[in-house]
Amino acid sequence: MATAPSIHTVFAPIAQDMAAVDQVIQTHLASEVALINTIGGYIVAGGGKRLRPALLLLVTQALGFRGPQQHVMAAVVELIHTATLLHDDVVDESSMRRGRETSNALFGNSASVLVGDFLYTRAFQMMVSVQSMRILHILADATNVIAEGEVLQLLNMHDPDVDEARYMQVIRFKTAKLFEAAARIGAVLADADDTVQERMALAGRSFGTAFQLIDDLLDYSGHADELGKNIGDDLREGKPTLPLIIAMQRSSATQRARIADAIRSGDVSALDDILTIVQQCGAMQAVRDAARAEIEVAQTTLQHLEPSPARQALLDLCAYSLSRTA
Numbered sequence: 001m002a003t004a005p006s007i008h009t010v011f012a013p014i015a016q017d018m019a020a021v022d023q024v025i026q027t028h029l030a031s032e033v034a035l036i037n038t039i040g041g042y043i044v045a046g047g048g049k050r051l052r053p054a055l056l057l058l059v060t061q062a063l064g065f066r067g068p069q070q071h072v073m074a075a076v077v078e079l080i081h082t083a084t085l086l087h088d089d090v091v092d093e094s095s096m097r098r099g100r101e102t103s104n105a106l107f108g109n110s111a112s113v114l115v116g117d118f119l120y121t122r123a124f125q126m127m128v129s130v131q132s133m134r135i136l137h138i139l140a141d142a143t144n145v146i147a148e149g150e151v152l153q154l155l156n157m158h159d160p161d162v163d164e165a166r167y168m169q170v171i172r173f174k175t176a177k178l179f180e181a182a183a184r185i186g187a188v189l190a191d192a193d194d195t196v197q198e199r200m201a202l203a204g205r206s207f208g209t210a211f212q213l214i215d216d217l218l219d220y221s222g223h224a225d226e227l228g229k230n231i232g233d234d235l236r237e238g239k240p241t242l243p244l245i246i247a248m249q250r251s252s253a254t255q256r257a258r259i260a261d262a263i264r265s266g267d268v269s270a271l272d273d274i275l276t277i278v279q280q281c282g283a284m285q286a287v288r289d290a291a292r293a294e295i296e297v298a299q300t301t302l303q304h305l306e307p308s309p310a311r312q313a314l315l316d317l318c319a320y321s322l323s324r325t326a
Helices: 007-030 034-045 051-062 068-092 102-106 108-130 133-155 162-191 195-219 243-249 253-265 266-279 285-301 309-323
Strands: none
Touching: 007 034, 007 051, 007 068, 007 243, 007 309, 034 068, 034 102, 034 108, 051 068, 051 162, 051 195, 051 309, 068 102, 068 108, 068 133, 068 162, 102 108, 108 133, 133 162, 162 195, 162 243, 195 243, 195 253, 195 285, 195 309, 243 266, 243 285, 253 266, 266 285, 285 309
């Protein structure tokens, strides 16, 4: 079996563009309010894979577009994502992200929520500079759908009766929508026709769905030092993710009751038992198969692009997403 490409290999064709995006982010994070600078700088410096801006840049490059607008819009997408992280960590009461304390753990919930609001509004200020009603429409819709996804996830918390359809709706809204928007915006910047825009949006949506499926899988199969967060956080937060949903479908009545009780209570003391159930019933492989099916949709769609280093990087990004351990 071929070795999956590293993230550094994937980003090679856009290394200079990614550096330009980071510069745009640093410039637009500046505020006269010191706490905004402190928290904004802290979370951006925390790293992250920058997959959403990379997706936008690779699509624009694959479609033959070059220009400063791509750097601005890639930065906008990353700022929106960063804002969602600030809000997520408050809602989830998370204490660790990317191997560091979360901003809410360091600075408090109120400050984190308000700085998240600042990042959202700053992102919309930056959108206006591109002077594209189409892009404004895409991102206005995307941010609204993401908010709906957050609320849907909240409704699902501590509910062991959540089925696969409800779970997938949350993923499509909360995670995949911004990937979809990033890829679509890349096509819009390149002045691609509607067919190409829809293809890129589908590729982004499928990739984003697979990315979240693997994330949820790693919460039951990864290692804390690689993930940069605590194993079993989803269980602690009472999130009925796909590994648990499938395990409940395939396990005995006693095992189902054990998982259901843990989801209701967020009882991480049950984690070892639940890990055993999830692994023995084949739920892990089922989730990985679901992610692979989504990636195959993305790869098939991307094959419509003309051959280029950027198209190959997009295909490599798909391969990387399935093999990642963090």
